[in-house]
Amino acid sequence: MKKITKGEEGVGVGVGMKIKKEEEEEEVGVGIGVGIGVGTRIELRCTAIQKFLMEATTGSEKRIRQMFGDNPDTSKALRMLVKKHRVKRFGSGGRSDPFVYMALIPPGVNELERLQEASAVGII
Numbered sequence: 001m002k003k004i005t006k007g008e009e010g011v012g013v014g015v016g017m018k019i020k021k022e023e024e025e026e027e028v029g030v031g032i033g034v035g036i037g038v039g040t041r042i043e044l045r046c047t048a049i050q051k052f053l054m055e056a057t058t059g060s061e062k063r064i065r066q067m068f069g070d071n072p073d074t075s076k077a078l079r080m081l082v083k084k085h086r087v088k089r090f091g092s093g094g095r096s097d098p099f100v101y102m103a104l105i106p107p108g109v110n111e112l113e114r115l116q117e118a119s120a121v122g123i124i
Contacts, residue, residue: 044118045077047111050086053103061099 045068052067053059059067061078068074078101081087091099107115 042073042077042080043111044115045073046081046086047107047115049074049077049101050081050103050105050107051112051115053087053101054106058100058102061093061101064101 049064049068052064064078065074068077078087078089081101082089086103086105088102088104089099090102091097093099
């Protein structure tokens with residue numbers, strides 16, 4: 001259990017992490033559904049998309065957006081996956097040549113466990 005004291009900076013995603021505020025301690029982030037940040041939500045979306053692409057072999061951007069929602073989180077997750085070389089993107093992105101994605105690397109076991117926990121809580 002890590003303690004962050006006043007004046008320290010840090011992003012905490014953990015179970016039972018404590019933040020010390022002046023003289024009182026407050027427990028935050030207990031469980032995956034409490035205080036989930038944007039970065040974590042996008043990482044979960046990345047894992048879900050990666051898992052989908054591993055099962056389906058390839059997927060058009062239209063199909064991915066139908067499955068996961070046509071929103072900024074899906075856009076950012078797709079960009080992150082391409083940038084990290086976990087997913088390959090084909091096509092030019094137009095009506096005549098839409099983007100098609102193919103998974104290159106399967107998601108890790110820890111990522112799949114976090115995705116399963118998030119699904120159980122209803123986050124993704």
